[in-house]
Amino acid sequence: MIAARGELDQAKRKAMYSEMAYIVRDEGGVILPMFNDFVDGVRTEVGGWVEDPNAEMMNGRALSRCWLA
Numbered sequence: 001m002i003a004a005r006g007e008l009d010q011a012k013r014k015a016m017y018s019e020m021a022y023i024v025r026d027e028g029g030v031i032l033p034m035f036n037d038f039v040d041g042v043r044t045e046v047g048g049w050v051e052d053p054n055a056e057m058m059n060g061r062a063l064s065r066c067w068l069a
Contacts, residue, residue, distance in 0.1 A: 003016065004016035004017055038056040040056055040057065045068050045069050046066055046067075046068065047066060047067045047068070047069045048065050048066040049062070049066055050065075
C-alpha cells in the first residue's frame with residue numbers, strides 16, 4: 001500500500017490498488033456487529049404501503065403516506 005501511494009504512474013498505481021482489493025476480497029473476512037431487526041406487518045386495508053429495506057415503517061413516513069382503504 002505504501003508503494004502504491006508513492007507510485008506516479010497512474011496505470012501501475014491502479015493495478016497495485018486493484019491487486020490489494022482482490023487480496024482483501026479473497027482472503028479477508030467480514031465482521032458484522034449488528035443485524036437489522038425491522039419487522040413490518042401490513043393488512044390489505046392499508047393503501048400506499050411501500051416496503052423499505054433500509055428502515056422500518058417506510059423510513060418513518062408511513063403515517064403521512066398511507067391510508068385505510
